[in-house]
Amino acid sequence: MLGPFWERIRAQVNRDRSRRSVVLAEGGWDAVLNTLHPSVRWEYPVLRIDCRIDLDLHLAGRGLLLQPSFFRRCAPTLLGDPTLPPILVCPIEHDVNWATPEVNPAEGRALAALIGPTRATLLCALADGVATTGQLARRAGTTAPNASRHITALREAALVASQRHRNATLHSVTDLGLALLEGGNPHIPA
Template identity: 60%
Template sequence: MLRVHFTGEDLTRTVLGDEPDALWEVSISLHRLQRRDTGVVFGPWRSQVLSRIPAAVRLLSPLAPAKGYCPDFLTPARGASRATQIDSLRSTGRETVRADLREFHRQHPHLRLPSWGAQLADGDATVLGRIADAADTYFDACLSPYWDRIRAQVHRDRVRRTALLARGGWEALFRTLHHSARWSYPVLELDYPVDQEMHLQGRGLVLQPSFFCRYNVTSLADPRLPPVLVYPIDHDPGWALPTPPTEQTRSLTTLLGTTRAQLLYAAADGVATTQQLAHRAHTTPPNASRHLTALREAALIHSHRNRNTVLHTITRLGTALLNGQQPAVPA
């Protein structure tokens, strides 16, 4: 559980990030590459970039495992240009690196870094420089070709959340950051892999939208660093395709109907509530609930209750249908 403790002053200093953060996206996209559950949203991107991942990524991927903590020093200077971020990473102080590596080993007791990990902990500037170069090279190869599309979807998220803030204040915005978000002033609670208390103490909070973040929010472990909460945005499932899958979309709409097809595409973006899916599919929650029941009966959607909320996820059969694949039939 992550608990973010606000004061009135913190609320006046809380801001929405207006651009994707290059180094946060580097770290989180490495999670996506190492996991096998990329599905409809990230599957096409993963397939396209696997053949062009630079060899230097071998220095980055051990520090960004498939799940859990990445060292804070990999995501410096939020809001700065990528060049400034890379320079900040390259010049990280030895004590900061050591502290972050201690936290890494604490949260990943069963993982062992390669031999260069000891050199990094000893303050070897050459190894740190190679890690910074690897992040830069990886961005150019695997993220830069898609960056305009990523920026466009992050900007769309900001527009939507700005409207939410204008209509319903911080409560409306906080409650829609993630399906697990619970807001009761002065504390925002969210599901988190570890128990962590974030006391803002008048510093405010940066709400940083992330394109490659999918399941949970994330943040920095060091409480002395400027507070940031990285949260997942909604996606267009066909974002990585060279052209929109119009023929496939028309076929799916013919098969399921417009609303059910839109709900299925929306569910491919990750775990979501009925209200969130209704928003993405441009329909009302009662109408979405009725169509989700039909999708569930067809084994395309799985639903389960979490406290007072029903959460929906796409099934393997639903993913196969969106991908245009022939689902396996048991013998």
């Protein structure tokens, strides 16, 4: 059920659209195409997308529709029906807490007292799913190296799992981390 989150989702898509409009106004289409996603490279007149299949799509004057997607979490994907204008579906940058219920301030203070305020913020930010170190650093209001140091401590405590994906490291909260966030009774690994 997405009903309770629709306004948050809409706001994030609008924020992404606005950010791309500013990039377009300041740097033109070159800047927009070069900042779509780490897997996308604009080398005039070719837009290169790293993907699992090798495909050349010639626009032949049809244009390319850029479609921001809240639910596309990884790399962009191309919808290339030859009878329709081509569509490049691009993931937006998420507020990692989009689906997190409002936290009781007392509970947040208790978690921060236990593991520290930056680590508590990072762990809460991962409750949504997967995020990069840079995304988490922005959410916590810190630098990427500082966020990385705190994420390492959370990973060593089995609260966070990290996986390398191309040129980024993707982090997610573990079951133990979720149990800590929810105040449940986790099974502590031996």
